[in-house]
Amino acid sequence: AQSVTQPDIHITVSEGASLELRCNYSYGATPYLFWYVQSPGQGLQLLLKYFSGDTLVQGIKGFEAEFKRSQSSFNLRKPSVHWSDAAEYFCAVAPFSGGYNKLIFGAGTRLAVHP
Amino acid sequence: DVKVTQSSRYLVKRTGEKVFLECVQDMDHENMFWYRQDPGLGLRLIYFSYDVKMKEKGDIPEGYSVSREKKERFSLILESASTNQTSMYLCASSFEGGTYEQYFGPGTRLTVT
Numbered sequence A: 001a002q003s004v005t006q007p008d009i010h011i012t013v014s015e016g017a018s019l020e021l022r023c024n025y026s027y028g029a030t031p032y033l034f035w036y037v038q039s040p041g042q043g044l045q046l047l048l049k050y051f052s053g054d055t056l057v058q059g060i061k062g063f064e065a066e067f068k069r070s071q072s073s074f075n076l077r078k079p080s081v082h083w084s085d086a087a088e089y090f091c092a093v094a095p096f097s098g099g100y101n102k103l104i105f106g107a108g109t110r111l112a113v114h115p
Numbered sequence B: 001d002v003k004v005t006q007s008s009r010y011l012v013k014r015t016g017e018k019v020f021l022e023c024v025q026d027m028d029h030e031n032m033f034w035y036r037q038d039p040g041l042g043l044r045l046i047y048f049s050y051d052v053k054m055k056e057k058g059d060i061p062e063g064y065s066v067s068r069e070k071k072e073r074f075s076l077i078l079e080s081a082s083t084n085q086t087s088m089y090l091c092a093s094s095f096e097g098g099t100y101e102q103y104f105g106p107g108t109r110l111t112v113t
Helices: none
Strands: A003-005 A010-014 A019-021 A024-026 A032-038 A044-050 A056-058 A064-068 A073-078 A087-094 A109-114 B004-006 B010-013 B019-025 B031-038 B042-051 B054-057 B064-070 B073-078 B087-094 B108-112
Touching (some): A003 A087, A044 A056, A087 B042, B010 B019, B019 B031, B019 B108, B031 B064, B031 B073, B042 B064, B073 B087
Antiparallel strands (some): A003 A024, A019 A073, A056 A064, A064 A073, B031 B042
């Protein structure tokens, strides 16, 4: 079945530490890939997206993500986490198909940042 | 900047009431979406619309209906609210044939008692 998996439900890091959030998908062809962030009580904000080309994409707020076709993964990284990065992070895919750009979301990873 | 607004941030309704959640976008997007967000389940698509008066069921349409009479406005309707519809509801919009990027509203937290 087609799915998006975020294996880590909760992650806690110290401020200044590096961060990697995992995302795996299972689709026949490479979909379009996204990472969104949701701060408490807010809607979702797009961090970055991958369609084609360079497999390392840069986003806002100092985040980057790397697409690895062989592993069907699109992991999000940040070299030094700030307290304001505490939020919930969602990986999403837009499967390659004709249609209306529906997104399939993972269950999310909640990030806590210790001072 | 794209702006997607939702009529209420918080809503409390009683079981059996008819509930309207409204969403407005200001970027002339063709596509609009309603999602439901529950802990541990991520976002699940309820309905989407790809044009005025056009709609298609998402993954969890049961108990919901939608209306899109104008391009900028997409309404989600709970015909008879039930306690299992207590959730966060998120509206989003996107260009047709664009980069598949969806823009989200702030969400409506609905409690059905």
